[in-house]
Amino acid sequence: MTSKGPEEEHPSVTLFRQYLRIRTVQPKPDYGTNPALPSILLNSHTDVVPVFKEHWSHDPFEAFKDSEGYIYARGAQDMKCVSIQYLEAVRRLKVEGHRFPRTIHMTFVPDEEVGGHQGMELFVQRPEFQALRAGFALDEGIANPTDAFTVFYSERSPWWVRVTSTGRPGHGSLFIEDTAAEKLHKVVSSILAFREKEWQRLQSNPHLKEGAVTSVNLTKLEGGVAYNVVPATMSASFDFRVAPDVDFKAFEEQLQSWCQAAGEGVTLEFAQKWMHPQVTPTDDSNPWWAAFSRVCKDMNLSLEPEIMPAATDSRFIRAVGVPALGFSPLNRTPVLLHDHDERLHEAVFLRGVDIYTRLLPALASVPALPSDS
């Protein structure tokens, strides 16, 4: 069988041949021009959240593209776009023959959407992660509907709290004293009053963004067996997102004191309790930020640095001492992550590849830092 000319070559064969050209020969495999320097880590998660198919205009797993260029699919924004943008930028840089002092690693991890406990949280503790010697990481951000791009330098800490109230049971027709429901109601009131206070604080200060205040939602109420039976136990579950500047010890004491103030037999337990908020500096004292923001400036991209309101795998990366920015290069895009009809315009996607193609050389060329030795 004769071989085809270059223009006809199967893309898989071309890719194979490009890979073969990289001299990954032991004992000095060529992963970057200076493998002694800590590397750049491009992280993305491969899992996506569930869909309510009946609310979608197109099959969420077909990746339908409409006549205007919008691609509809679960993961179009969160965050399969970023995984492919990383790959395409790296591919482009490789094809053009670029080499950088720092190695670029890409990780494609599972389970972010369910908390990362079997994914990135475990991975950062593994010798395989240490072996990557990551000096800086990029991970997901959130789309921005305006011309600007949002970049996240920290995250709120998820605290999932279940408050269980116990009290006297009895017949539903009687004024039973000390019921579980009355005491639970008090705690719910205290917590929702706190919610209102934080909401007002956010509303009244135009400089504050969502991630800078603590949010809470009452997400589950459980208990009861029948209309005419006063239950001995009821519980309420809350999704707190604690801002990074909060005194965590004092905040936990506040939660405990709301429970105590409600009466005897009211306790709380944590289903999630992240205790290690970290902030990646966004000034020129941080050479990674300096490189990142310089490229954005050169490309005329305006940046809006914020605290991530939700929780991503960045928190595990930062907690092991690796500075990280949460950035999805998606501007002029409605925020549709986890929503029906999640979609992304192909031009925005392609522009994102251009952006990474500029960002990666700058990040992978940050000169050796004092912390690198």
Ligand SMILES: CSCC[C@H](NC=O)C(=O)O
């Ligand atoms: C607290 S673990 C859950 C992580 C999840 N991440 C993305 O949405 C979130 O709810 O923020």
Ligand SMILES: [Zn+2]
């Ligand atoms: Zn995500």
Ligand SMILES: [Zn+2]
């Ligand atoms: Zn998500």
